[in-house]
Amino acid sequence: MDSRVLNAYARMGFTVTVDPNAAYAGHFDARSRSITIQEADETIYHELGHFLAFIAGNVDQSSAFASVYNSEKAKFTGYNKAYATQNAAEYFAESVKDYMLNGAALSSQRPNTYKAIQSALNTVTTARADAILKAYSSIWN
DSSP states (O other), X not given: OOHHHHHHHHHTTOEEEEOTTOSSSEEEETTTTEEEESSSXXXXXXXXXXXXXXXXXXXXXXXXXXXXXXXXGGGOOXXXXXXXXXXXXXXXXHHHHHHHHHHHHHHHHOHHHHHHHHHHHHTOOHHHHHHHHHHHHHHHO
């Protein structure tokens, strides 16, 4: 994963738990500052994609990303297409996984999605992580 994301994840006190008994492959929870995954596999990239969307200002819910999602979701050919393309948030997270595992293919097949992820990554700074920590301090303490 991109070091900016990993650094922000650690700086903000988020954790990862592997729980073989989890009822889902993975789950990102901003409120509890955690990711839970059923097994240590590629699912972590998807869940970190949700984290990236969150720290980039909920970019997966923006009108700009909605336009990207609507224009490129049909080009998604990965595993579990129905789940990955059901909404912009899942599409973004699954696309982050694609970005990490085969960025060249993502750039070629869904160039605007690739650019949106790069743009989100470019917003991840120590100052941004600190601002989010401050904004959410009453919830997280």
